[in-house]
Amino acid sequence: MIGANLKEEVLATNTYWTCASCYQCSVRCPAGIDIADMMYALKRYSMWKGQYKEGLIGPDFSEAFVKMIVNSGRSFEPILAATYLPKYSARDIIREGLMATGLVLSGKMPLLPKKVKRLKNVQRMVRRIIPIGETK
Structure with missing residues (x-):
């Protein structure tokens, strides 16, 4: 969704706030994507925009x-x-x-x-x- 430029839809999910920062997803991602860092970035961006539940x-x-x-x-x-x-x-x-x-x-x-x-x-x-x- 991020790659498709669906920022508002991604921010509306608030799923990234449940990330425990264990980095398990980043370690296991076969494409080498640092998903945990993306979760941090989404948290910062949603706070900067003031868009969260x-x-x-x-x-x-x-x-x-x-x-x-x-x-x-x-x-x-x-x-x-x-x-x-x-x-x-x-x-x-x-x-x-x-x-x-x-x-x-x-x-x-x-x-x-x-x-x-x-x-x-x-x-x-x-x-x-x-x-x-x-x-x-």
Whole structure:
């Protein structure tokens, strides 16, 4: 479908959001097509175009993750989860909260994020590779 220039039809399927990035398809493809990279490209393109079904966790997570990297220079799970979990059920929020509490109490996750040196450099770099705020 991509080769036939059916972009809108491909984006409407949202199938690429279910890709687990295991690369099994890329490894096994007899034509040598890197299907996993195509799935990544479709995810980025659909977000850039703003064309994906509501309620998918992938786009919400990706958007929250990129914003966090731009703002702080690194990922910090408690803040990241707080930015996208409210869009989902109370059961999901409670489950994630319990898991996070266990990670903090066991010392596997810090309570506060570490500072990034030269944050402006990180922000400049990210903005060069990700078209933040641009739509087409």
